[in-house]
Amino acid sequence: MEKSITYFEKPGPINTDAIIGLVKERLRESDIKYVAVASSTGVSALKLNQALKDLDITIVNCSHHAGFKEVNKTRISAETRAQLEDEGIVTFIGSHALSGVGKSISKKFGGITPVEIIASTYRTISQGFKVCAEITIMLADAGLIPVGEEVVAIGGTGSGLDTAVVMTAANMTNAFDMKFHEIIAMPRP
Numbered sequence: 001m002e003k004s005i006t007y008f009e010k011p012g013p014i015n016t017d018a019i020i021g022l023v024k025e026r027l028r029e030s031d032i033k034y035v036a037v038a039s040s041t042g043v044s045a046l047k048l049n050q051a052l053k054d055l056d057i058t059i060v061n062c063s064h065h066a067g068f069k070e071v072n073k074t075r076i077s078a079e080t081r082a083q084l085e086d087e088g089i090v091t092f093i094g095s096h097a098l099s100g101v102g103k104s105i106s107k108k109f110g111g112i113t114p115v116e117i118i119a120s121t122y123r124t125i126s127q128g129f130k131v132c133a134e135i136t137i138m139l140a141d142a143g144l145i146p147v148g149e150e151v152v153a154i155g156g157t158g159s160g161l162d163t164a165v166v167m168t169a170a171n172m173t174n175a176f177d178m179k180f181h182e183i184i185a186m187p188r189p
């Protein structure tokens with residue numbers, strides 16, 4: 001089997017439009033039904049939906065947990081969340097699977113927890129690769145994407161999107177059952 005991978009010269013939001021185009025191409029040649037996207041503000045999720053609206057795909061968005069930047073605040077506004085809902089896209093907001101309460105332990109007492117080591121290891125490939133692993137656990141645990149069938153996951157570096165994969169999600173209790181089948185595009189480390 002031959003599949004192409006696109007490597008971006010630099011990470012970051014400049015790659016958002018290109019990656020959405022590449023995801024669309026890959027979806028056209030597959031029978032994948034779900035796309036999991038990390039879109040903190042919802043901006044990339046809206047762009048993605050605009051591009052994929054002629055495909056029979058369920059897009060599910062994952063934003064940061066409340067309090068990530070500011071106490072009691074979510075990164076996505078109520079208006080954008082509602083707009084996404086109107087377009088059929090659910091936004092999940094919850095505890096981050098690859099940091100969790102462990103992050104409080106390392107912040108308060110120092111060191112690093114095993115889950116954070118998993119996150120850092122994925123980041124050696126790309127930030128977005130870690131994000132794809134993390135959001136698919138979160139969305140699978142929320143019952144919003146299926147476990148046991150291939151989905152597309154898309155993440156980025158800080159903002160926007162630069163990494164897309166075809167993968168099989170896993171719940172947090174079986175995280176090592178997660179499978180990465182194909183890299184569609186990523187920034188070249």
Ligand SMILES: Cc1cc2nc3c(=O)[nH]c(=O)nc-3n(C[C@H](O)[C@H](O)[C@H](O)COP(=O)(O)O)c2cc1C
Binds near residue numbers: 039127160
């Ligand atoms: C749960 C979650 C975890 C994230 N973790 C990281 C991370 O570890 N490193 C990183 O560069 N970006 C991280 N991001 C950012 C995303 O990869 C992506 O760039 C961003 O959500 C796009 O949002 P936008 O549509 O508002 O630009 C994370 C986003 C979410 C929702």
